[in-house]
Amino acid sequence: MSHIPTSTGQDVALASVVPKSPAVDGASATRSSIDFKHSLKDAMVAGVLTMLVFSPITNFILQQYSFKVDWFRTPLFLNGISIGLLVAFVRFFVSVGIQTETGERFTQKYLTAQKGVEVEDEHADGMQRLKKILLWAAIAAGIFMALGLSGVIYLGTAAAVVLVILFIVIAMGVRIPKRRGMKHPWKGALPVLFLVGLVVPLVFFYFGIFGKSWANNLILAMIYVLLGLGLNIVVGLAGLLDLGFVAFYAVGAYFLALGAQYLDIGFWTALILAPVAAALCGGLLGFPVLKMHGDYLAIVTLGFGEIIRLVLVNWIDFTGGPNGAPAPSPTIFNLEFIRRAKGDAVPIHEFLGIPYSSDYKFIFIYLLLFIISMGVLRVFTQLRVMPIGRSWEALREDEIACRSLGINHVTVKLSAFMLGAFTGGIAGVFFATAQGFVSPMSFNFFESVLILSIVVLGGMGNAIGVIIAAFTLTLLPEFLRDFAGYRVLLFGLLMILMMIWRPNGLLRAKRPVFEREEVSV
């Protein structure tokens, strides 16, 4: 007797009331004959093959024309034998496990592909959600401040974590797109929060718990937030794989450094012109390539990234080569962040009548970067619900359908590509001015990979996910210095596992809701 799928709720209820129906018995009777022999064979093959793959590289260590065999190498993941045994062991139990009834149910429930998209209406019960977010953020911030004040962690670290939490909370509000004829669901709370975001670092600085080192770390993290948001448009929304994103970052950074050296360009001029230059580079590169099949873009951008880096390294007369070039600090209305006046420049501490501190520059860059990141997030949020943003996503999903509907695929893709490059340029200017120095070492392929990991981990297309991923991936190495050698290894593993199991990111990207009235207008 086979189990007939029931359509009415009553039958289901009946079946669950009667636990030992013949159908269930019959099913478990066939299941009970688990094929141990097959599982064992399967596990053995997998184990032996894994050993053959890993062992030559791990157990035989090259030593200048000779070699050393180490069968019991530690740590265990550097030992091919142990990896092979582990794979065989796990595989055996998994293959036995999925033959049982519980295993089958588990597979059905968790391992089947997630289909469809989730739609999110950010405007529904905005205030309640805000209260919930604020509550959780306050609890988290309170815990960290308590830990910091009680001396478990450094107070500076606690302050930095609080600032990160604040950043994410504000970003959550900024990320909600504005609808025609509607108010922001958080009402007046967002501007207040934004001001809090500007004031809190100053308060922390006043109490001396937020100084140069953590400000610099947070600046770097926010630069990666910007880079992540820029690449998110290219990879996440438009679906174009850009592996040379770091090239635009380099263009922005070198624009400031070399512009100051040769053309006497200041920070503010560079902040306006460098992104434009980066976007033009993106346009020049993207225009011919975007006409073709999308995969080529990945390799061309990869090559372009390397070309830029090689030129920076080899053109020593102009770029300073591997030694790099100095970059100027920002100014506020021609007031400079220097100890003593040089020429007719007025140092800012003399103007304000306060003692000199080298921290001012970093606090200022932090605040400015905070404002600009929020601005960029705001613009990108709004673009996403505008026709251009919808075209990006539509082209990503089905290029042929879009082209037949009259969307010019080249210009739409190019706009995403150039906008991404533009953001990379902004980030580059901030990087150069915060470091005070640029060198080609900062713009290698690994940087592109780091930015890509941020976008992939954050969930492609999900701005909040990207922001959280940017903070995590850039600040976590500060805490886990012992594992620095394994960082890239983890990134690689992360990319593979994410793509196989959660291609939409840890936090799933949700589509903004489009209401009927809005569409018909």
Added chain:
Amino acid sequence: MEWHILSQQIVNGISLGSIYGLIAIGYTMVYGIIGMINFAHGDIYMVSAYITAIVFAVVTFLGVDAVALSLLITLVITMAITGLYGWYIERTVYRPLRTTNRLAPLITAIGVSLLLQNYVQISQGPNVQGVPSLIPGGFTIGTADEFFRIRYMDMIIVTVSIVAMSLLTFVIHKTSLGRQCRAVEQDRKMATILGINTGRIISTVFVIGSMMAAVAGELVTFNYGSFDFYIGFVLGIKAFSAAVLGGIGSLPGAMLGGLLLGVLESIFAGFVSSDYKDVFSFSMLVLVLVFKPSGLMGRPAVEKV
């Protein structure tokens, strides 16, 4: 332009180009069959260089002294292990992604590339490794002032590449396995309907590509004598450029593109600037994609609705 320098650069270029061609085969076959750029292929070549050195050290340790014999044994074992790498990676990583959108396999391939690089770096150390130079010498052509030199190693590289290519061409065009490969490349769905085990054929293509990379890995290792965990990156892009130059998806195109790129790059390095030779190769890639995306011998890509 002096003739002997030009000849010398052409000799170097042919030897370099054969290597590019061998690696380009892996890119072009995988692209032809599943339409994916396998970024990890350059790193498979890097792994094969390490395996070559390890196997050679073991073979020497076991007392095989004859150079030719030890090289041959090394080649066979390296090809087997590297082929296994290709199979293993395809089976565990790429196969689950076969039905997803086209971005996922690309990102995964980047992940595999990072993983291989860093795994090798951590397990073998970041230092440059080496093998002893076994086949020194060569002969010179020309007068005492103006001459160029053909090393024996160059001749071996070209010969082995030709043999490997001919074997591959034979397998693809004359055997049942090759016929199945071509069928899957032309129309995967139809091939499945006709009873071809598509999954196995795709795995086979990865294995063939990896084995060719292993041949290149052994040749380069014994040619230059030193290597590190990073060699796969640049050579990977260049081999891909070669594949695109020759027309991606085309086997003779990969070899032709490799030779052409190798010779052009050598001439550029010899007469213009050796610092910018990588820039030259990457620019070639961009230019070919812009002006003739189907390459020298490729079919123009037609997207069917």
